[in-house]
Structures are given as C-alpha cells and as structure tokens.
Amino acid sequence: MKKFTKEIEVRGHLIDSLILTKIFDNIMDLNGKFEVTKIKVGKMKTDESFAKVRVIGNSQKHLDEILGVLYRTGATLKLQKSVKLRSASKNMVMPDNFYSTTNNRTQIFHNKRWIKVDNTMMDKCIVVKSNKAQCVPIQDIKKGDKIVVGEIGVKVTPPERPREGMNIFEFMGSGSSSERPTQHIARKVAEEIRNTKKKGGKIVLVGGPAIVHTGAADAIAKMIRLGYINVVLAGNALAVHDVEYATLGTSLGMKVKDGTLAIRGHRNHMHAVNSVFKAGSLKKMVQQKKLKSGIMYECVKKKIPFVLAGSIRDDGPLPDVISDMALAQKKYKKLLKDADMVIMVSTMLHSIATGNMLPADVKIIVIDINQATVTKLVDRGTWQALGIVSDVGAFLPMLANQISR
Numbered sequence: 001m002k003k004f005t006k007e008i009e010v011r012g013h014l015i016d017s018l019i020l021t022k023i024f025d026n027i028m029d030l031n032g033k034f035e036v037t038k039i040k041v042g043k044m045k046t047d048e049s050f051a052k053v054r055v056i057g058n059s060q061k062h063l064d065e066i067l068g069v070l071y072r073t074g075a076t077l078k079l080q081k082s083v084k085l086r087s088a089s090k091n092m093v094m095p096d097n098f099y100s101t102t103n104n105r106t107q108i109f110h111n112k113r114w115i116k117v118d119n120t121m122m123d124k125c126i127v128v129k130s131n132k133a134q135c136v137p138i139q140d141i142k143k144g145d146k147i148v149v150g151e152i153g154v155k156v157t158p159p160e161r162p163r164e165g166m167n168i169f170e171f172m173g174s175g176s177s178s179e180r181p182t183q184h185i186a187r188k189v190a191e192e193i194r195n196t197k198k199k200g201g202k203i204v205l206v207g208g209p210a211i212v213h214t215g216a217a218d219a220i221a222k223m224i225r226l227g228y229i230n231v232v233l234a235g236n237a238l239a240v241h242d243v244e245y246a247t248l249g250t251s252l253g254m255k256v257k258d259g260t261l262a263i264r265g266h267r268n269h270m271h272a273v274n275s276v277f278k279a280g281s282l283k284k285m286v287q288q289k290k291l292k293s294g295i296m297y298e299c300v301k302k303k304i305p306f307v308l309a310g311s312i313r314d315d316g317p318l319p320d321v322i323s324d325m326a327l328a329q330k331k332y333k334k335l336l337k338d339a340d341m342v343i344m345v346s347t348m349l350h351s352i353a354t355g356n357m358l359p360a361d362v363k364i365i366v367i368d369i370n371q372a373t374v375t376k377l378v379d380r381g382t383w384q385a386l387g388i389v390s391d392v393g394a395f396l397p398m399l400a401n402q403i404s405r
Helices: 017-027 059-073 168-171 183-200 218-225 236-248 266-279 282-287 295-301 325-336 348-355 372-381 390-402
Strands: 002-012 035-041 049-057 084-087 105-110 112-119 125-128 132-136 146-149 154-157 203-207 230-236 306-309 339-346 363-370 387-388
Touching: 002 059, 017 035, 017 049, 017 059, 049 059, 049 203, 049 348, 059 154, 105 125, 112 325, 183 203, 183 339, 183 363, 183 390, 203 218, 203 306, 203 348, 218 236, 218 295, 218 390, 230 236, 230 325, 230 348, 236 266, 236 282, 236 295, 236 306, 282 295, 306 325, 325 348, 339 348, 348 372, 363 372, 363 390, 372 387
Parallel strands: 112 132, 203 230, 203 339, 230 306, 339 363, 363 387
Antiparallel strands: 002 049, 035 049, 084 146, 105 112, 105 154, 125 132, 125 146
C-alpha cells in the first residue's frame, strides 16, 4: 500500500507553549499518523526546541488537508517551496484558493528567502509587490495584484509563553470570569498599563456609551489627562453621552451622580447633539468654551486622536462621526497601527471589529458586565483577549485611582 508522507519541521518554545502538542492533536483529530524523526529540547527557558515530524495521510488529498492545518501552527516543510502567486482578475476579486490570513506573525518564502508579511490582520489576503508582502482587505484588491494562493510557502509563528514572570495575562489566562478579586485585578491591570507607558507603548481605548451611563466618564477622562490613553476609538453614542454629561450632568436624561431622572431629561441627548452642531464640531465646542470637561474635552485638549464610527441607529450623528463604514474602518486601522495595548470597554460591536484588525501580539483587555462580549470576541479569532467581567462604573474609577498612585 502506497504511503502518502511529508516531513515537516518546527522550531521555537515547543514544549511550554504547547506548540508540539497542538501539532500532534491536529494530526490525530484529522485521522492522520505521525512519527517524530528528530527532536532537540532546549535546556534553559530561553533555549528554543526543534523537531522533525513525518506526517502520514491516507491519500494525497488527506495529507494536504493535514499539512494545511499544520502550517498554521508554525510548521514548515523540510524542503521549502516558494509561495504560489496568482493575479487578481479585477478589482475586489481574489483568485480561487486564496490564502486567508490569521492574526499571528506571518512570513512567506519568495525568491529563495523568507519575507515578513506586514499589516498583520485576520481574514485578509496577502499581496506581494517588489519583494514586499502585506495583508490586504478585499475592498483594497486591485486588478493585477499578485496574491498568495494555497498554504505552501507560508509560515505562521504561533504565540509563545512569555519568558518573563507572570503578568496579568498569565494570572488571568485568556478567559473571562466574574469570580475574580476585583481590586487585585485593578492593581494588576494598572501595573500593566504603567509598564506599557514606561516603555513608550501605545495604548488605545475602544469605548461604548456605558462608560458615561455608569458614571465612569471621569475615570477615563483622568486616564487621558494623565497620558495613559493615546487613541480613542468609539461610535457616535459615546461622544453624545459624554457631551450630555459634561454640559447637563445627565446621560439619556438620567442624573449620573444620583441615578434620578431629570425633568424633561428625555430631550437631553438631542440637546447635546444640537449643541455640537451649533458649535460646528467637538473641537470647536471646546475652543468656544462650551465644552469644559469629559472624555472628548480631554481628547481635544491633549490632542489625542479619535475616530467616531457611525451606525444606522445614530442620533445626529455628530459632525465628527464618519458614516462611511469603509472610511471609518480605514481610520481605525491607521490609528491601531503599532498599538501595544488595546482596552475595550462596554461595546461589543466596536470591540469585535477592532479585534479583527489587530495582530495576535497586541495585548487586549476587555471590560464588560456582559460575559458574552468576551466570549464572542475570542470565538471570532481574538483569542488573546483578557476578559474582566465587571460593572465598568465600579471598575474604571478603581483602575484610574490605581494608575495615578
């Protein structure tokens, strides 16, 4: 009986990062067989390990199916072949069998050398131009672009366990639970934020209107004022609620300080929208001293870039809101470039959208009272997200106080 085999190689922290275990699991899950032909285990925690594994399939098609999965765990062929490229037949059309990217660090073997793929994001294709490769969304594909097809010649570097001691991400794991000591978590997160800032890192906030509605707007404004947030990504609602709170003390007509309803408070958010239109923009409202506090005020005063992406349900929307979704997505991507940490607070829509734009090595903290937000984020590919299930109105002031100590 003819055997369909191929030898793969894998290098890195294979044991403690469970990379080799995942390779074995994938082969067995797909009803394949394997034989370890060579293995060298690193002796120290900084030493990499190396393994050669012969993969055995029932047919060539079965073997190719197994190999396609293994390539995404960091495995490469012993005798490496160059990537296959096909031209796009027209704008926004990818060739059949195009390679769909993950959010892990990726390289392609082209012209006898490995080339880093830039702009790493999940669910994109890889376009190669002049010995450079980058992830490109389908709407940016142009006729004639050279696009990677198939799995051959693509190397994915899976995430590895950090070599340093335990931080908040190791302490919590990549899950979510409300069964955690909240004050201790706040201290750990504050420490992580401070360390990121000390290293000159870029910290992005993705926020929803519940920040204001639960009384946490002052905490976020404080973090911006102290320099711990470098970019704000949100929608129309966060800005509207923020302006309403800053000018009228309410959020959707509710007095934020005591939770009572204001007289004729139902019109307050529209009053906020109208006041921004009257000024011309959020920036002009600050310049005219009509807006004197809040999240958007601090963004303008500290010159913190922000993008407000519109939706079909927006009131107004505000003059600063980008209603063209393709343009808003590009603006988000531009500001997310080189981000080191992203803090997502109470916005499932923007959190999942942002998660899809980030490489796997960006630290993501999701704070939401709804555990499903974290679950959906992880299920859709942003597996590195750290979930903190908590009332943001209680957690964020605690976090801001810890940071400022």
